[in-house]
Amino acid sequence: MRANFSSDEQSRSFTEQGRRAQIVAAAIEAIVELGYPRASFGQIAKRAGLSSTGMISYHFKNKAELMRQVxxxxxxxxxxxxxxxxVAADTARGQLRAFIEASADxxxxxxxxxxxxxEILINERGGDPVLPHRREIEGLAELFRAGQRAGEFRDFDPHVMAVTLRHALDGVALRLGTEADTDADLYARELATTFDLATRADQEKP
Known part of the structure; x- marks a missing residue:
């Protein structure tokens, strides 16, 4: 059964989505400028151009919920x-390289x-904000398993390799975020080659 929405309801829905996106963008700005602890609703409201924090509280009951949305x-x-x-790559090795290079981009x-x-992942202790990070690692582990089943990857622990890759990418992200002249393409190519050499089946050639 299809739900029917009036034009007013649809308009409110779009308006609320836009407001939530505006608040999320302001939260990111506040965190970057002030750090997580000082990114209060007041500071976020100021950057979102809101007259009070009430509009934020209407959409997010507390800071933790807003951070989960960010x-x-x-x-x-x-x-x-x-x-x-x-998904545009048609082999596991190609998908691995695409993932690394696209992540760097x-x-x-x-x-x-x-x-x-x-900032959020470091400061939030409730567990919920890091769930997407865990899901990404699980997705990488499944990519490695698929490559092993296809004979493209050697025998190794997929989870350990996924965690290792995730930490390597975190290092690239940190360097790109702190050193403006970092050559992202170079880092992406070298990291992709490193993990291709580390994972490919023994009979494969680079």
Whole structure:
């Protein structure tokens, strides 16, 4: 059964979505400028152009809920950009290289989002904000398993390799975020080659 919505209801829905996106963007800005602890509703409201914090509280009951939305939005954006390039590759080795190179591209073009994400993951202790990070590692582990089943990857522990790759990419993200002259393409190529050599089946040639 299809739900029917009036034009007024649809308009309110779009308006609320836009307001939530505005608040999330302001939260990212506040975290980058002030750090996580000082990114209060008051500071976020100021950057969002809101007259009071009440509008934020209407959409997010507390800071933790808002931070979870920031994390979800950053990961969703990354998944859309990186995922499109990964699925375009027709081999596990190609998908691995595409994932690494596309991730580096995302880091280069989304510095504020990455800095905010790092602050949140360091400061939030409830567990929920890091769930997308765990899901990404699980997805990488499954990519490695698929490559092993296809004979493209050697025998290794997929989870350990996924965690290792995730930490290596975190290092690239940190360097790109702190040193403006970092050559992202060079880092992406070298990291992709490193993990290709580390994972490919013995009979494969680079």
């Amino acid at each position: 994390v979800a939005d950053v990961y969703r954006t990354a998944e859309e950009l990186v995922g499109a390039r990964v 995302f880091y280069r073009t989304h510095h504020p989002q990455l800095r905010a994400l790092t």
